[in-house]
Ligand SMILES: Nc1ncnc2c1ncn2[C@@H]1O[C@H](COP(=O)(O)OP(=O)(O)OP(=O)(O)O)[C@@H](O)[C@H]1O
Protein backbone atom coordinates (compact mmCIF):
# COMPACT_ATOMS: atom_id res chain seq x y z
CA UNK A 1 0.00 0.00 0.00
CA UNK A 2 2.60 2.50 1.03
CA UNK A 3 5.10 1.64 -1.66
CA UNK A 4 3.57 3.60 -4.57
CA UNK A 5 2.98 6.54 -2.25
CA UNK A 6 6.59 6.58 -1.09
CA UNK A 7 7.85 6.12 -4.62
CA UNK A 8 5.87 9.01 -5.99
CA UNK A 9 6.93 11.24 -3.15
CA UNK A 10 10.52 10.33 -3.73
CA UNK A 11 10.26 10.99 -7.44
CA UNK A 12 8.58 14.31 -6.83
CA UNK A 13 11.16 15.29 -4.27
CA UNK A 14 14.01 14.31 -6.53
CA UNK A 15 12.53 16.36 -9.35
CA UNK A 16 12.28 19.35 -7.04
CA UNK A 17 15.79 18.94 -5.72
CA UNK A 18 17.42 18.58 -9.10
CA UNK A 19 15.32 21.50 -10.35
CA UNK A 20 15.38 20.53 -14.01
CA UNK A 21 13.59 23.56 -15.28
CA UNK A 22 15.87 26.25 -13.87
CA UNK A 23 19.00 24.17 -13.89
CA UNK A 24 20.46 25.03 -17.27
CA UNK A 25 20.26 28.80 -16.88
CA UNK A 26 21.67 28.59 -13.40
CA UNK A 27 24.53 26.40 -14.57
CA UNK A 28 25.49 28.97 -17.20
CA UNK A 29 25.43 31.83 -14.74
CA UNK A 30 27.39 29.74 -12.32
CA UNK A 31 30.06 28.94 -14.85
CA UNK A 32 30.30 32.58 -15.93
CA UNK A 33 30.73 33.85 -12.39
CA UNK A 34 33.30 31.22 -11.61
CA UNK A 35 35.32 32.18 -14.66
CA UNK A 36 35.19 35.86 -13.80
CA UNK A 37 36.32 35.17 -10.26
CA UNK A 38 39.17 33.02 -11.54
CA UNK A 39 40.33 35.74 -13.93
CA UNK A 40 40.24 38.33 -11.15
CA UNK A 41 42.21 36.03 -8.91
CA UNK A 42 44.81 35.48 -11.60
CA UNK A 43 45.13 39.22 -12.12
CA UNK A 44 45.94 39.52 -8.43
CA UNK A 45 48.42 36.70 -8.31
CA UNK A 46 50.08 37.36 -11.65
CA UNK A 47 52.10 40.48 -10.71
CA UNK A 48 53.32 38.75 -7.56
CA UNK A 49 54.44 35.76 -9.57
CA UNK A 50 56.02 37.98 -12.19
CA UNK A 51 58.01 39.94 -9.62
CA UNK A 52 59.18 36.80 -7.88
CA UNK A 53 60.32 35.22 -11.13
CA UNK A 54 61.87 38.39 -12.49
CA UNK A 55 63.91 39.11 -9.37
CA UNK A 56 64.92 35.49 -9.03
CA UNK A 57 66.13 35.20 -12.61
CA UNK A 58 68.15 38.39 -12.39
CA UNK A 59 69.33 38.07 -8.82
CA UNK A 60 70.08 34.45 -8.18
CA UNK A 61 73.28 34.56 -10.22
CA UNK A 62 74.52 37.58 -8.27
CA UNK A 63 73.92 35.99 -4.90
CA UNK A 64 77.25 34.60 -3.78
CA UNK A 65 79.49 34.37 -0.75
CA UNK A 66 81.20 37.67 -1.57
CA UNK A 67 77.90 39.50 -1.62
CA UNK A 68 77.12 38.20 1.84
CA UNK A 69 80.51 38.63 3.45
CA UNK A 70 82.40 41.50 1.85
CA UNK A 71 82.16 45.24 2.08
CA UNK A 72 81.60 47.12 -1.17
CA UNK A 73 84.57 48.16 -3.28
CA UNK A 74 84.83 51.05 -5.69
CA UNK A 75 82.83 50.65 -8.90
CA UNK A 76 81.62 47.25 -7.80
CA UNK A 77 84.89 45.52 -8.58
CA UNK A 78 84.37 42.57 -6.30
CA UNK A 79 83.17 43.24 -2.81
CA UNK A 80 79.62 42.76 -1.59
CA UNK A 81 76.70 44.05 0.38
CA UNK A 82 77.86 43.32 3.90
CA UNK A 83 77.37 46.98 4.84
CA UNK A 84 73.71 46.77 3.82
CA UNK A 85 73.06 43.37 5.35
CA UNK A 86 74.64 44.39 8.65
CA UNK A 87 72.73 47.67 8.58
CA UNK A 88 69.35 46.05 7.99
CA UNK A 89 70.06 43.46 10.66
CA UNK A 90 70.75 46.24 13.16
CA UNK A 91 68.28 48.94 12.27
CA UNK A 92 65.23 46.72 11.88
CA UNK A 93 65.67 44.94 15.23
CA UNK A 94 66.15 48.28 17.00
CA UNK A 95 63.06 49.58 15.26
CA UNK A 96 61.15 46.49 16.40
CA UNK A 97 62.48 47.00 19.91
CA UNK A 98 60.92 50.46 19.89
CA UNK A 99 57.76 49.64 17.95
CA UNK A 100 56.67 46.33 19.48
CA UNK A 101 56.17 47.56 23.05
CA UNK A 102 54.51 50.76 21.88
CA UNK A 103 52.32 49.08 19.27
CA UNK A 104 51.31 46.12 21.43
CA UNK A 105 50.64 48.32 24.46
CA UNK A 106 48.60 50.68 22.28
CA UNK A 107 46.62 47.81 20.80
CA UNK A 108 45.96 46.35 24.24
CA UNK A 109 44.85 49.75 25.46
CA UNK A 110 42.45 50.29 22.58
CA UNK A 111 41.06 46.78 22.80
CA UNK A 112 40.81 46.37 26.56
CA UNK A 113 40.77 49.68 28.34
CA UNK A 114 39.82 52.57 26.09
CA UNK A 115 36.26 53.78 26.01
CA UNK A 116 34.40 53.76 22.72
CA UNK A 117 35.42 57.30 21.81
CA UNK A 118 39.08 57.09 22.82
CA UNK A 119 39.29 53.79 20.97
CA UNK A 120 37.90 55.34 17.83
CA UNK A 121 40.35 58.24 18.01
CA UNK A 122 43.41 56.02 18.46
CA UNK A 123 42.24 53.63 15.76
CA UNK A 124 41.70 56.51 13.36
CA UNK A 125 45.10 57.99 14.16
CA UNK A 126 46.76 54.63 13.54
CA UNK A 127 44.97 54.23 10.22
CA UNK A 128 46.06 57.70 9.14
CA UNK A 129 49.63 56.94 10.16
CA UNK A 130 49.57 53.77 8.06
CA UNK A 131 48.48 55.88 5.12
CA UNK A 132 51.10 58.61 5.51
CA UNK A 133 53.64 58.37 2.68
CA UNK A 134 56.75 56.91 4.21
CA UNK A 135 58.94 59.67 2.82
CA UNK A 136 57.04 62.14 5.00
CA UNK A 137 57.87 60.04 8.01
CA UNK A 138 61.50 60.20 6.95
CA UNK A 139 61.30 64.01 6.67
CA UNK A 140 59.63 64.25 10.05
CA UNK A 141 62.32 62.22 11.80
CA UNK A 142 64.96 64.13 9.83
CA UNK A 143 63.71 67.35 11.41
CA UNK A 144 63.92 66.01 14.93
CA UNK A 145 66.78 63.54 14.97
CA UNK A 146 69.10 64.59 12.15
CA UNK A 147 68.99 68.37 11.85
CA UNK A 148 69.69 69.12 15.52
CA UNK A 149 72.79 66.91 15.46
CA UNK A 150 73.85 67.91 11.95
CA UNK A 151 74.56 64.23 11.35
CA UNK A 152 72.72 61.51 9.50
CA UNK A 153 72.47 58.58 11.86
CA UNK A 154 71.20 55.02 12.09
CA UNK A 155 69.18 55.74 15.20
CA UNK A 156 67.02 58.16 13.21
CA UNK A 157 66.67 55.41 10.62
CA UNK A 158 65.42 52.98 13.25
CA UNK A 159 63.00 55.54 14.63
CA UNK A 160 61.45 56.16 11.23
CA UNK A 161 61.11 52.43 10.62
CA UNK A 162 59.53 52.14 14.08
CA UNK A 163 57.01 54.84 13.15
CA UNK A 164 56.03 52.74 10.17
CA UNK A 165 55.71 49.60 12.27
CA UNK A 166 53.78 51.00 15.23
CA UNK A 167 50.38 51.51 13.58
CA UNK A 168 50.53 48.12 11.86
CA UNK A 169 51.31 46.37 15.13
CA UNK A 170 48.74 48.40 17.03
CA UNK A 171 45.95 47.59 14.63
CA UNK A 172 46.70 43.87 14.37
CA UNK A 173 47.09 43.58 18.14
CA UNK A 174 43.78 45.29 18.65
CA UNK A 175 42.04 43.16 16.05
CA UNK A 176 43.48 39.93 17.37
CA UNK A 177 42.51 40.72 20.95
CA UNK A 178 39.07 41.60 19.65
CA UNK A 179 38.79 38.01 18.46
CA UNK A 180 39.45 36.64 21.94
CA UNK A 181 36.02 35.53 23.13
CA UNK A 182 34.31 37.65 25.73
CA UNK A 183 33.52 34.51 27.66
CA UNK A 184 37.20 34.01 28.47
CA UNK A 185 37.48 37.47 29.98
CA UNK A 186 34.31 36.92 31.96
CA UNK A 187 35.53 33.52 33.10
CA UNK A 188 38.69 35.08 34.43
CA UNK A 189 37.00 38.07 36.04
CA UNK A 190 34.45 35.77 37.67
CA UNK A 191 37.33 34.08 39.47
CA UNK A 192 38.22 37.36 41.10
CA UNK A 193 41.18 37.94 38.84
CA UNK A 194 41.82 41.69 38.43
CA UNK A 195 41.32 43.19 35.00
CA UNK A 196 45.00 43.86 34.32
CA UNK A 197 45.91 40.30 35.32
CA UNK A 198 43.15 38.95 33.11
CA UNK A 199 44.48 40.90 30.16
CA UNK A 200 48.05 39.87 30.83
CA UNK A 201 47.55 36.19 31.60
CA UNK A 202 44.44 35.21 29.69
CA UNK A 203 43.62 37.65 26.89
CA UNK A 204 47.10 38.36 25.52
CA UNK A 205 48.30 34.73 25.56
CA UNK A 206 45.14 33.70 23.73
CA UNK A 207 45.71 36.31 21.04
CA UNK A 208 49.49 35.93 20.98
CA UNK A 209 49.67 34.04 17.70
CA UNK A 210 47.86 36.85 15.97
CA UNK A 211 49.95 39.54 17.62
CA UNK A 212 53.15 37.80 16.53
CA UNK A 213 51.79 37.64 13.00
CA UNK A 214 51.27 41.40 13.07
CA UNK A 215 54.77 41.98 14.44
CA UNK A 216 56.41 39.81 11.80
CA UNK A 217 54.48 41.42 8.99
CA UNK A 218 55.49 44.83 10.29
CA UNK A 219 59.12 43.71 10.44
CA UNK A 220 58.92 42.45 6.88
CA UNK A 221 57.43 45.75 5.80
CA UNK A 222 60.12 47.79 7.60
CA UNK A 223 62.87 45.73 5.97
CA UNK A 224 61.74 46.82 2.55
CA UNK A 225 61.31 50.53 3.28
CA UNK A 226 63.66 52.83 1.42
CA UNK A 227 62.23 56.33 1.55
CA UNK A 228 62.28 56.89 5.32
CA UNK A 229 65.95 55.91 5.42
CA UNK A 230 67.04 58.38 2.74
CA UNK A 231 66.93 61.34 5.11
CA UNK A 232 67.90 59.50 8.23
CA UNK A 233 70.33 56.60 8.02
CA UNK A 234 71.38 57.91 4.62
CA UNK A 235 73.32 54.81 3.66
CA UNK A 236 77.02 54.14 3.86
CA UNK A 237 79.70 52.21 2.03
CA UNK A 238 81.29 51.30 5.34
CA UNK A 239 80.28 48.34 7.41
CA UNK A 240 78.91 50.08 10.49
CA UNK A 241 78.53 47.76 13.42
CA UNK A 242 76.94 49.25 16.49
CA UNK A 243 77.46 52.96 15.90
CA UNK A 244 73.94 54.26 15.69
CA UNK A 245 75.20 57.84 15.80
CA UNK A 246 76.57 57.54 12.27
CA UNK A 247 75.15 56.70 8.85
CA UNK A 248 74.37 53.09 8.15
CA UNK A 249 73.36 51.19 5.06
CA UNK A 250 70.36 48.97 4.53
CA UNK A 251 69.39 46.50 1.82
CA UNK A 252 66.82 48.73 0.10
CA UNK A 253 69.24 51.66 0.17
CA UNK A 254 71.96 49.45 -1.27
CA UNK A 255 69.65 48.37 -4.08
CA UNK A 256 68.64 51.95 -4.76
CA UNK A 257 72.23 53.25 -4.85
CA UNK A 258 73.69 50.46 -6.92
CA UNK A 259 70.87 50.17 -9.39
CA UNK A 260 71.46 53.82 -10.34
CA UNK A 261 75.12 53.30 -11.15
CA UNK A 262 76.28 52.98 -14.75
CA UNK A 263 78.47 49.95 -14.04
CA UNK A 264 77.20 46.48 -14.74
CA UNK A 265 78.97 44.99 -11.72
CA UNK A 266 77.13 47.34 -9.37
CA UNK A 267 73.81 46.66 -11.07
CA UNK A 268 74.46 42.98 -10.56
CA UNK A 269 75.06 43.54 -6.87
CA UNK A 270 71.77 45.43 -6.69
CA UNK A 271 69.99 42.43 -8.21
CA UNK A 272 71.69 40.13 -5.75
CA UNK A 273 70.65 42.31 -2.84
CA UNK A 274 67.12 42.51 -4.19
CA UNK A 275 66.92 38.75 -4.38
CA UNK A 276 68.27 38.47 -0.85
CA UNK A 277 65.75 41.00 0.49
CA UNK A 278 62.91 39.24 -1.27
CA UNK A 279 64.02 35.95 0.15
CA UNK A 280 64.11 37.28 3.71
CA UNK A 281 60.69 38.92 3.45
CA UNK A 282 59.26 35.81 1.84
CA UNK A 283 60.67 33.56 4.53
CA UNK A 284 59.22 35.77 7.25
CA UNK A 285 55.81 35.73 5.64
CA UNK A 286 55.79 32.01 5.05
CA UNK A 287 57.04 31.35 8.57
CA UNK A 288 54.25 33.48 9.99
CA UNK A 289 51.63 31.67 7.94
CA UNK A 290 53.00 28.28 8.87
CA UNK A 291 53.09 29.18 12.54
CA UNK A 292 49.50 30.25 12.62
CA UNK A 293 48.22 27.61 10.27
CA UNK A 294 44.92 26.14 11.35
CA UNK A 295 44.63 28.18 14.50
CA UNK A 296 41.40 29.76 15.43
CA UNK A 297 42.83 33.07 16.41
CA UNK A 298 45.29 34.88 14.25
CA UNK A 299 45.15 32.30 11.48
CA UNK B 300 28.72 31.68 60.20
CA UNK B 301 25.81 31.59 62.60
CA UNK B 302 23.63 30.32 59.81
CA UNK B 303 25.17 26.89 59.63
CA UNK B 304 22.76 24.72 61.57
CA UNK B 305 19.37 25.80 60.32
CA UNK B 306 20.50 26.09 56.75
CA UNK B 307 22.02 22.67 56.45
CA UNK B 308 18.82 21.39 58.02
CA UNK B 309 16.96 23.01 55.22
CA UNK B 310 19.28 21.38 52.77
CA UNK B 311 18.98 17.90 54.21
CA UNK B 312 15.26 17.84 54.60
CA UNK B 313 14.47 19.09 51.15
CA UNK B 314 10.83 19.55 52.10
CA UNK B 315 8.94 22.78 52.38
CA UNK B 316 10.28 24.14 55.58
CA UNK B 317 7.72 26.31 57.37
CA UNK B 318 9.95 29.31 57.76
CA UNK B 319 11.02 29.27 54.16
CA UNK B 320 7.50 28.80 52.96
CA UNK B 321 6.19 31.60 55.09
CA UNK B 322 8.74 34.17 54.21
CA UNK B 323 8.32 33.72 50.53
CA UNK B 324 4.77 32.74 50.02
CA UNK B 325 2.84 35.98 49.64
CA UNK B 326 3.70 38.91 47.47
CA UNK B 327 6.62 41.25 47.87
CA UNK B 328 6.00 43.52 50.83
CA UNK B 329 6.32 40.74 53.38
CA UNK B 330 9.58 39.48 51.97
CA UNK B 331 11.07 42.78 52.91
CA UNK B 332 11.15 42.24 56.61
CA UNK B 333 10.11 38.66 57.03
CA UNK B 334 13.61 37.32 57.32
CA UNK B 335 15.03 37.45 60.79
CA UNK B 336 11.77 38.81 62.12
CA UNK B 337 9.98 35.52 62.45
CA UNK B 338 8.95 35.30 66.06
CA UNK B 339 8.15 31.61 66.28
CA UNK B 340 11.03 30.07 64.38
CA UNK B 341 14.60 31.37 64.55
CA UNK B 342 14.71 31.93 60.81
CA UNK B 343 18.22 31.80 59.38
CA UNK B 344 19.51 35.06 58.08
CA UNK B 345 19.90 34.65 54.33
CA UNK B 346 23.20 34.30 52.60
CA UNK B 347 22.08 36.74 49.94
CA UNK B 348 19.41 39.33 50.63
CA UNK B 349 18.16 41.17 47.57
CA UNK B 350 15.95 44.19 48.09
CA UNK B 351 14.20 46.42 45.58
CA UNK B 352 16.58 45.39 42.83
CA UNK B 353 16.16 47.11 39.48
CA UNK B 354 18.57 46.62 36.62
CA UNK B 355 18.79 48.90 33.60
CA UNK B 356 20.59 48.56 30.29
CA UNK B 357 20.79 52.23 29.44
CA UNK B 358 17.18 53.31 29.74
CA UNK B 359 15.73 49.83 29.32
CA UNK B 360 14.66 48.25 32.60
CA UNK B 361 15.49 44.57 32.38
CA UNK B 362 14.67 43.64 35.98
CA UNK B 363 12.06 45.28 38.17
CA UNK B 364 11.72 45.41 41.95
CA UNK B 365 13.09 42.05 42.93
CA UNK B 366 13.06 41.11 46.59
CA UNK B 367 14.56 37.77 47.38
CA UNK B 368 16.26 36.09 50.31
CA UNK B 369 18.54 33.27 49.29
CA UNK B 370 19.43 30.95 52.16
CA UNK B 371 22.95 29.66 52.54
CA UNK B 372 24.14 26.12 51.84
CA UNK B 373 21.29 25.28 49.57
CA UNK B 374 20.43 25.34 45.91
CA UNK B 375 18.19 28.07 44.60
CA UNK B 376 16.86 27.67 41.09
CA UNK B 377 15.82 30.60 38.95
CA UNK B 378 13.38 29.75 36.21
CA UNK B 379 11.36 31.79 33.76
CA UNK B 380 10.80 32.43 30.09
CA UNK B 381 13.63 33.53 27.84
CA UNK B 382 14.53 37.18 28.11
CA UNK B 383 12.92 37.73 31.50
CA UNK B 384 16.20 38.84 33.03
CA UNK B 385 17.43 35.69 34.77
CA UNK B 386 21.00 36.07 33.56
CA UNK B 387 20.87 39.78 34.19
CA UNK B 388 19.68 39.21 37.73
CA UNK B 389 22.30 36.55 38.37
CA UNK B 390 25.11 38.75 37.16
CA UNK B 391 24.18 41.55 39.48
CA UNK B 392 24.86 39.25 42.43
CA UNK B 393 28.61 39.35 41.86
CA UNK B 394 28.62 42.61 39.93
CA UNK B 395 29.47 40.95 36.63
CA UNK B 396 26.88 43.24 35.11
CA UNK B 397 29.34 46.09 35.46
CA UNK B 398 31.31 44.64 32.56
CA UNK B 399 28.55 45.76 30.22
CA UNK B 400 28.84 49.51 29.72
CA UNK B 401 25.68 51.45 30.45
CA UNK B 402 24.31 48.97 32.95
CA UNK B 403 22.88 50.45 36.13
CA UNK B 404 21.52 48.90 39.28
CA UNK B 405 19.14 50.23 41.90
CA UNK B 406 18.37 48.55 45.18
CA UNK B 407 20.60 46.44 47.32
CA UNK B 408 22.21 43.06 47.43
CA UNK B 409 23.56 41.98 50.81
CA UNK B 410 25.97 39.13 51.26
CA UNK B 411 25.82 37.97 54.88
CA UNK B 412 24.38 41.39 55.59
CA UNK B 413 27.13 43.34 53.85
CA UNK B 414 26.06 45.56 50.96
CA UNK B 415 27.93 44.39 47.87
CA UNK B 416 27.27 47.69 46.10
CA UNK B 417 28.85 49.76 48.85
CA UNK B 418 31.36 52.16 47.38
CA UNK B 419 34.26 50.61 49.24
CA UNK B 420 33.51 47.07 48.02
CA UNK B 421 36.00 45.88 45.44
CA UNK B 422 34.17 43.83 42.79
CA UNK B 423 37.31 41.76 42.33
CA UNK B 424 37.21 40.71 45.99
CA UNK B 425 33.46 40.14 45.77
CA UNK B 426 33.88 37.72 42.88
CA UNK B 427 36.33 35.66 44.89
CA UNK B 428 33.51 35.05 47.35
CA UNK B 429 30.70 34.85 44.81
CA UNK B 430 31.97 32.79 41.89
CA UNK B 431 30.30 32.04 38.60
CA UNK B 432 29.95 29.20 36.11
CA UNK B 433 28.75 30.01 32.61
CA UNK B 434 26.46 28.44 30.08
CA UNK B 435 29.23 27.48 27.70
CA UNK B 436 32.30 25.87 29.22
CA UNK B 437 35.07 28.45 28.92
CA UNK B 438 38.40 26.91 29.96
CA UNK B 439 41.38 29.10 29.17
CA UNK B 440 42.65 27.70 25.87
CA UNK B 441 46.29 28.57 26.45
CA UNK B 442 46.45 26.76 29.77
CA UNK B 443 46.78 23.13 30.80
CA UNK B 444 44.12 21.44 32.91
CA UNK B 445 46.32 22.03 35.94
CA UNK B 446 46.82 25.70 35.16
CA UNK B 447 43.14 26.17 34.48
CA UNK B 448 42.25 24.89 37.92
CA UNK B 449 44.72 27.09 39.72
CA UNK B 450 44.31 30.11 37.44
CA UNK B 451 42.19 31.95 39.95
CA UNK B 452 44.48 31.10 42.83
CA UNK B 453 47.67 31.88 41.00
CA UNK B 454 46.56 35.04 39.25
CA UNK B 455 45.13 36.47 42.42
CA UNK B 456 48.46 35.77 44.06
CA UNK B 457 47.10 34.39 47.24
CA UNK B 458 48.75 31.03 47.69
CA UNK B 459 52.20 29.59 47.94
CA UNK B 460 53.38 27.49 45.02
CA UNK B 461 53.71 24.43 47.20
CA UNK B 462 50.01 24.49 47.95
CA UNK B 463 48.96 24.39 44.32
CA UNK B 464 49.20 20.62 43.83
CA UNK B 465 46.88 20.06 46.74
CA UNK B 466 44.43 22.67 45.53
CA UNK B 467 44.33 21.10 42.07
CA UNK B 468 43.59 17.66 43.43
CA UNK B 469 40.98 18.71 45.95
CA UNK B 470 39.20 21.02 43.50
CA UNK B 471 39.11 18.39 40.78
CA UNK B 472 37.88 15.81 43.29
CA UNK B 473 35.11 18.09 44.46
CA UNK B 474 34.17 18.70 40.84
CA UNK B 475 34.07 14.93 40.26
CA UNK B 476 36.68 15.18 37.55
CA UNK B 477 39.83 13.96 39.27
CA UNK B 478 39.75 10.33 38.21
CA UNK B 479 39.22 11.31 34.58
CA UNK B 480 42.06 13.79 34.28
CA UNK B 481 44.60 12.90 36.95
CA UNK B 482 46.92 11.34 34.40
CA UNK B 483 46.81 14.21 31.96
CA UNK B 484 46.94 17.35 34.03
CA UNK B 485 49.47 18.86 31.65
CA UNK B 486 47.21 18.53 28.66
CA UNK B 487 45.30 21.44 27.31
CA UNK B 488 42.01 22.21 29.01
CA UNK B 489 40.22 22.44 25.69
CA UNK B 490 41.15 18.83 24.88
CA UNK B 491 38.42 17.63 27.24
CA UNK B 492 34.84 16.85 26.29
CA UNK B 493 32.21 19.53 26.78
CA UNK B 494 30.95 17.99 30.00
CA UNK B 495 34.45 17.57 31.34
CA UNK B 496 35.26 21.14 30.39
CA UNK B 497 32.26 22.34 32.33
CA UNK B 498 33.35 20.37 35.38
CA UNK B 499 36.82 21.81 34.89
CA UNK B 500 35.25 25.26 35.01
CA UNK B 501 33.45 24.28 38.18
CA UNK B 502 36.71 23.00 39.65
CA UNK B 503 38.32 26.29 38.67
CA UNK B 504 35.57 28.18 40.47
CA UNK B 505 35.90 25.95 43.54
CA UNK B 506 39.66 26.41 43.69
CA UNK B 507 39.38 30.02 44.79
CA UNK B 508 37.26 28.86 47.72
CA UNK B 509 34.08 30.83 47.15
CA UNK B 510 31.04 30.76 49.40
CA UNK B 511 28.44 31.32 46.71
CA UNK B 512 28.46 29.85 43.20
CA UNK B 513 26.25 31.33 40.53
CA UNK B 514 25.49 29.04 37.61
CA UNK B 515 23.89 30.32 34.43
CA UNK B 516 22.39 27.33 32.63
CA UNK B 517 25.52 25.30 33.37
CA UNK B 518 24.25 22.16 31.64
CA UNK B 519 22.34 23.52 28.69
CA UNK B 520 25.21 22.93 26.29
CA UNK B 521 25.69 19.36 27.50
CA UNK B 522 24.25 15.95 26.66
CA UNK B 523 21.94 14.20 29.17
CA UNK B 524 24.65 12.11 30.78
CA UNK B 525 27.01 15.04 31.24
CA UNK B 526 24.03 16.99 32.55
CA UNK B 527 23.33 14.27 35.08
CA UNK B 528 26.90 14.42 36.31
CA UNK B 529 26.65 18.16 36.77
CA UNK B 530 23.42 17.71 38.69
CA UNK B 531 24.97 15.09 40.96
CA UNK B 532 27.82 17.44 41.49
CA UNK B 533 25.50 20.27 42.44
CA UNK B 534 23.80 17.99 44.96
CA UNK B 535 27.17 17.35 46.59
CA UNK B 536 28.31 20.95 46.50
CA UNK B 537 25.13 22.01 48.21
CA UNK B 538 26.55 20.75 51.52
CA UNK B 539 29.30 23.34 51.40
CA UNK B 540 28.25 26.15 49.12
CA UNK B 541 25.34 28.38 48.38
CA UNK B 542 24.32 27.73 44.82
CA UNK B 543 22.10 29.84 42.63
CA UNK B 544 21.33 28.19 39.31
CA UNK B 545 19.48 29.52 36.30
CA UNK B 546 17.89 26.79 34.25
CA UNK B 547 15.36 26.32 31.49
CA UNK B 548 14.94 22.73 32.39
CA UNK B 549 11.99 22.23 34.77
CA UNK B 550 13.02 18.70 35.68
CA UNK B 551 16.46 19.94 36.47
CA UNK B 552 15.15 22.68 38.71
CA UNK B 553 12.92 20.15 40.43
CA UNK B 554 15.76 17.67 40.86
CA UNK B 555 18.55 19.89 42.11
CA UNK B 556 17.05 22.83 43.92
CA UNK B 557 15.73 23.41 47.41
CA UNK B 558 13.86 26.55 46.51
CA UNK B 559 12.79 28.06 43.24
CA UNK B 560 12.28 31.60 42.08
CA UNK B 561 10.02 32.09 39.10
CA UNK B 562 10.59 35.21 37.02
CA UNK B 563 8.33 36.50 34.34
CA UNK B 564 8.20 39.46 32.00
CA UNK B 565 5.87 42.41 32.40
CA UNK B 566 4.22 44.37 29.61
CA UNK B 567 7.22 46.70 29.56
CA UNK B 568 9.47 43.63 28.99
CA UNK B 569 10.98 44.12 32.43
CA UNK B 570 11.51 40.88 34.30
CA UNK B 571 10.08 40.56 37.79
CA UNK B 572 9.86 37.94 40.47
CA UNK B 573 6.48 36.25 40.40
CA UNK B 574 6.94 33.75 43.12
CA UNK B 575 9.58 32.28 45.35
CA UNK B 576 9.32 29.27 47.58
CA UNK B 577 10.36 25.70 48.26
CA UNK B 578 10.81 23.90 45.00
CA UNK B 579 8.32 21.16 45.84
CA UNK B 580 5.62 23.71 46.49
CA UNK B 581 6.38 25.79 43.40
CA UNK B 582 6.02 22.71 41.27
CA UNK B 583 3.05 21.11 42.97
CA UNK B 584 1.12 23.96 44.42
CA UNK B 585 2.10 27.32 42.96
CA UNK B 586 0.34 30.39 44.24
CA UNK B 587 0.21 32.19 40.93
CA UNK B 588 -1.50 31.19 37.74
CA UNK B 589 1.55 32.34 35.76
CA UNK B 590 3.78 29.99 37.68
CA UNK B 591 1.43 27.12 37.21
CA UNK B 592 1.21 27.73 33.49
CA UNK B 593 4.95 27.90 33.20
CA UNK B 594 5.91 24.87 35.25
CA UNK B 595 3.24 22.81 33.57
CA UNK B 596 4.62 23.83 30.21
CA UNK B 597 1.67 25.85 29.04
CA UNK B 598 3.68 29.00 28.48
CA UNK B 599 7.24 30.10 27.88
N1 LIG C 1 24.08 43.67 27.14
C1 LIG C 1 22.79 43.99 27.01
N2 LIG C 1 22.42 45.20 26.54
C2 LIG C 1 21.13 45.54 26.41
N3 LIG C 1 20.11 44.74 26.74
C3 LIG C 1 20.40 43.52 27.21
C4 LIG C 1 21.75 43.07 27.37
N4 LIG C 1 21.73 41.83 27.86
C5 LIG C 1 20.44 41.50 28.00
N5 LIG C 1 19.64 42.51 27.60
C6 LIG C 1 18.17 42.50 27.64
O1 LIG C 1 17.75 42.30 28.95
C7 LIG C 1 16.67 41.40 28.98
C8 LIG C 1 16.99 40.23 29.87
O2 LIG C 1 18.04 39.50 29.29
P1 LIG C 1 18.67 38.23 30.01
O3 LIG C 1 19.81 37.78 29.20
O4 LIG C 1 18.94 38.55 31.42
O5 LIG C 1 17.47 37.19 29.91
P2 LIG C 1 17.43 35.67 30.36
O6 LIG C 1 16.27 35.53 31.26
O7 LIG C 1 18.74 35.23 30.88
O8 LIG C 1 17.12 34.96 28.99
P3 LIG C 1 17.57 33.50 28.52
O9 LIG C 1 16.71 32.56 29.27
O10 LIG C 1 17.24 33.50 27.06
O11 LIG C 1 19.01 33.35 28.81
C9 LIG C 1 16.37 41.01 27.54
O12 LIG C 1 15.29 41.81 27.10
C10 LIG C 1 17.62 41.38 26.81
O13 LIG C 1 17.30 41.80 25.50
Ligand SMILES: [Mg+2]
Pocket residue numbers: 385386387515
Ligand atom coordinates in the same frame (compact mmCIF):
# COMPACT_ATOMS: atom_id res chain seq x y z
MG1 LIG D 1 20.29 33.87 30.19
